[in-house]
Amino acid sequence: GEDVEQSLFLSVREGDSSVINCTYTDSSSTYLYWYKQEPGAGLQLLTYIFSNMDMKQDQRLTVLLNKKDKHLSLRIADTQTGDSAIYFCAESGSGGSNYKLTFGKGTLLTVNP
């Protein structure tokens, strides 16, 4: 079955860049997502990338996709303490299977002052 893997922990200093990595196994994945979960809250979609794209930038966030290696990364520039959260990588298919998200286990990002 589909699998999404990501490292469980990342610690960075405030102001540095953070890079969270993710690998997936399903070659038919159409959309790849990054969700953020702040303490005591539900998940919130940060950004997503379509599988025919290599890169997507949105303010401090840069998503890179290497479809050949099935590798996805999320770079957060100028990381702030408010970025401390769990970040989930997820993938889905398209059309009738676009609802079915397969999540990674989540990466806990800790930002130190």
Add this chain to the structure above:
Amino acid sequence: DADVTQTPRNRITKTGKRIMLECSQTKGHDRMYWYRQDPGLGLRLIYYSFDVKDINKGEISDGYSVSRQAQAKFSLSLESAIPNQTALYFCATSDGLAGGVDEQFFGPGTRLTVL
């Protein structure tokens, strides 16, 4: 006001008790989902519903049942709770636009402890 609400936010119960978790949404979405989150395991889909008459099992439906009372309401029941159902439960909704990205909007979660 929050678009997706869940009640209760926290619940402690005993083994064998029946529990119902409720979810309401004001987003007007057709699709609703129940997930459970366990530490180190990510989120797993329990049940999902594409409309009031369409309910489907997810990855881990055993021991759970659901009811879609209206477009805006989707309840999850544990008929006889057991300790390994202790987890954080999330409801989510999406609008199900055909073929496009289907962003899911999550509620704040219900923390359930079964003793």
